[in-house]
Amino acid sequence: MKKTAIFVALLLLVQTVCSFAAETPGELQNDIERIEIAFQIGSDILKINGNDTxxxxxxxxxxxGxxxxPIRVITEAFGAVVEWNEEEQSITITYEGVEMRLVVGSIEAxxxxxxxxxxxxxxVYNDRTMVPLRFISENFGADVSYDGETDSVLVVKESFGDEDLDNYNSILKKTDKERVGDSYYGWSMRIPKELRLTERSFDGSATYFTSDYVVLGIEILAVEDNEGEFSLDKLFIAMKEAASTAPNTFISQNKGTQGQNTYCEVSYRDxxxxxxxxxxxxDNKIFYLWAIRDLQGGNSDISVLEEAKQSFEIGYAYPDxxxxxxxVRDGMRxxxxxNMNISTEIPADWMMLTGSPENRMGFIQVDGKFYGRxxxxxxxxxxxxxxxxxxxxDLEHYxxxxxxxxxxxxGPNSISIDGKSxxxxxxxxxxxxxxxxxxxRFIxxxxxxxxxxxxxxYDNLLKETSADYAKVNQxxxxxxxxxxxxxxxxxxEPPSEFENDTIVDTVKxxxxxxxxxxxxxxAKDSSGGVDVFTDGIYAVRVMPFEDVPNITVLRNAYVQVMNDQIPESEYSGSSPRKLTIPKTTISDLFYTFPLNDGSYSWINSYVYIIKTSYGDYFVIECQVLDVYDGQRAxxxxxxxxTSFEKI
Structure with a gap:
């Protein structure tokens, strides 16, 4: 593995550390939708979602007990839809995929x-339909508590905008088990009952619990380290450097052992x-346990964080x-x-990309076995x-x-997916x-x-006869x-990028x-007296030259420089693409040379050595990756x- 991969991994870690400040307790709490009903038995004033009703x-x-x-309490708090059937004396309540049918006088629902x-x-009491609060609320996913001293009732439902998170939180509240974890990545800890599970990445590599003043995160980061150059000590150095960066105040550092595993830790504050x-x-994975605590909360939840830290174990030793x-089931998620009405199975070692529009979903293979998108x-x-x-x-495009x-x-060839052509x-x-x-492959x-x-x-490292490909194909x-x-x-559908090719600026x-x-x-850059224009695939460089006796001398000098600086380049003499520019004399060249970045790419370089009728000399290089050197290039x-001209 190249040393740069080590630096990249450390850089990613530091960037992750620095990004935590953006995921503060208050901000994560703001993502939670909360439904709350509070009242005393016998009082006709109820507080529903913060409002007296x-x-x-x-x-x-x-x-x-x-x-x-009144059924009105349910409709106002949950936003449920209620239908009354006079003939049947029945009530149908619909809320978030739950359809509940009750009949006045019947205990069956x-x-x-x-x-x-x-x-x-x-x-029916006092001409009002009265319904059992706990039965309806709990079947809508809410928690109901009763305080006997004050004869008061509290109903709370917190929704995270994610069905899986809501289900997980419901399970964690009601479970008799003491621990929570991830069998795929192999970690567990005591369930932090005072915290809520507020975010979990699609691939399960990031899990976040929060309260009003605390965020607790568990992250797993894969490191490509085939030559064993990465180490916990290097990771420790990166963590300490990030923790010591202004305006942070460094608090402590420690390196210790928990069970069979060594860890490093730092604390700091702003x-x-x-x-x-x-x-x-x-095993080439960083298991990263971190917490952010809002100092305005005093010592709130310190014991919760300490228990989570001390109970955290790698190995998933207590499955029962x-x-x-x-x-993950059979290697797939x-x-x-x-919203888009789609579903599929994704290999467990693929990560979902973020930041895309709602109608574009992307996944990448992350463990380095092969290139996959x-x-x-x-x-x-x-x-x-x-x-x-x-x-x-699309074929014409490519x-x-x-x-x-x-x-x-x-192609195109016929295919059937889920019974659809x-x-x-x-x-x-x-x-x-x-x-x-x-x-x-395009479907x-x-x-x-x-x-x-x-x-x-996917690249050729993924063999189409392999078990990995069978999962990818799913x-x-x-x-x-x-x-x-x-x-x-x-x-x-976004317009083709080709549409922008003819929208141009005249650049001096x-x-x-x-x-x-x-x-x-x-992009345009004119630093150092050389003009460079590029979109990341194609590039044009314009270099002026002075004190040149003739075009042949400039051509020979250019060839010599190329041979000296890029000895592995392949010189093919004149360019296969002849161009004419008014009021100029042109001598052209063509080179191709490897990019030498591990990408297997070669650069095709079309070179035009120009002498204008005004006695000025220029070299214009047009460069593109060889696979993109098609008609568009x-x-x-x-x-x-050919737009080159005197002002």
Whole structure:
């Protein structure tokens, strides 16, 4: 492994440390939706979600301690929809996927088709329909508590905007088990009952618990270290340096052992928060346990954090006494997006990307066994559009983009996914460097109003006969797409980047005597008297020269410099792309040379040595990765170079 990988890993750790301040207790708490009902038995004033609400009939107790409240309390607090059937004397209450049917005078209730028995039935009292508070609230996912000294009732439901988190929190509140953990990554600790599970990454590598004043995080970071250059000591140094950076006040550092595992830890604070961090390094993974405590909370939850730290263990040694947060089954994680109405299975060692639009989901392979990327894109379907027409449009795009010498195209071919017909195309990139290929599969599916494209990319390290590929392929074979509900609205497909190629700026070159037209979206740099224009794939460099006797001398000097600086470059003499610029004489060259960054890429360099009719000399280099040296590259470079002119 290259030493740079070590530095990158340490840098990522430091960046992660520095990012914690953005995930403060208050900010994470703001993400929680809270429903609360508070009242005293016999009082007609109830506090519902912070507002005093007067009801016509005060709550009362019947039978075996069952609290009855007006059904209005349920509708106002939860936002539930209630339907009354006069003939049947029945009440249907609908809330977040729960449909509950009650009948006045009956202790039987039906919830999503399942019959349950209540302690007391709904009843009509003072012309008001009264319902059992605890039964309804708990089936809506809320907690109900009673204080006998004050004869008061408190109903609380906290929602995290994530069905899995809500389910986990419900389980952790009610479980008889003492520990919580993740069997896939192999860690566990005592359940911090005073905290809530407020965030968990899709791949399970990050788990966060919070209270009003505390955030407790468990993160697992993979490190690529085939040569054993990474160590806990290097990690400790990085943590101490980050903790000592202004405006932090360094508190303590320690290195110790817990069970069979060695850890390092640091503590520091700023003006508002204290930060405590502990890290283990085992089997090329960093297990990172950290906490942020709001100093305004005093000593709140210090004992909770200390217990979590002391009970944290690596190895998942108590499976029967641990609530397992992992949803990995047979090496796969379920993925579902209800808004886009899709679902599939994702390999457990793939991570979900963040920061994308709602209609684009991305996943990457993270353990370094092979290069892997998977994207799901969903757009509105255009009138008359089919999976085949969409696939052909994309193929034309890539045929224009790529160098046909290094690319094989296939398809579109028919495919069936979840019983639905679609088409598949495939692109295989084979760069000049032998032994490396990059394969991309595109799957196109249609619903009534929407269309979906699956994009799976992998390199030759993933063998299509391997067990790993069988799991990767499940992302496609297990994919379910029924199309979003029409209420989602229009999901516009982004315009092709090619549309920006003809939108140009006229740029004055260094020296102020000449100019060129360059795509507006390209980055422009004129430092050091050399003008460089690039979009990250294509680059044009314009270099002026003085005191040149003739164009042949400049050409020979350029060739000599290339041979000296890049001895592995391959010189092919004149450029295969001849260009003409008014009022100039041009001598052209063509080079190709390896990028030498481990990416197997080669650079194609088209060089134009120019003498203008005004006696000025320039060298214009047009460079592009060889696999991208297709028709688009030729069109771009021709447009830019031939726009060169005297102001």
């Amino acid at each position: 007067q009801v016509e009939t005060a709550p009362y107790v019947v039978g075996e 069952v609290t009855m409240v 039906t919830i999503n088709g399942r019959t349950l028995t209540m302690l007391s039935p709904p009843e 003006s508002q928060y204290q930060y405590d961090q502990r890290a283990y390094y085992i 006494d641990t609530e397992d947060l992992s949803n 379920p993925f579902k997006d209800e 998977y994207y799901i894109d969903i757009f509105s379907k255009e009138a008359g559009e089919t999976a085949t027409s969409w696939a052909n449009e 045929e224009y983009l790529y160098n046909s010498k290094f690319v094989n195209f296939s 679609g088409v598949e195309t495939k692109i295989v990139l084979k760069p000049k460097e032998k032994g490396f290929t990059l394969t991309t 196109y599916l249609m619903s009534d109003n929407y269309k979906c494209r699956l994009t799976l990319t 992302m496609i074979t297990e994919f379910v797409f029924n199309g979003p509900d029409a209420s989602v609205g229009t999901l516009q 070159l260094s020296g102020g005597k000449y100019q060129m037209k360059v795509p507006t979206m390209w 030729e069109d771009l470079f021709t447009s830019i170079v």
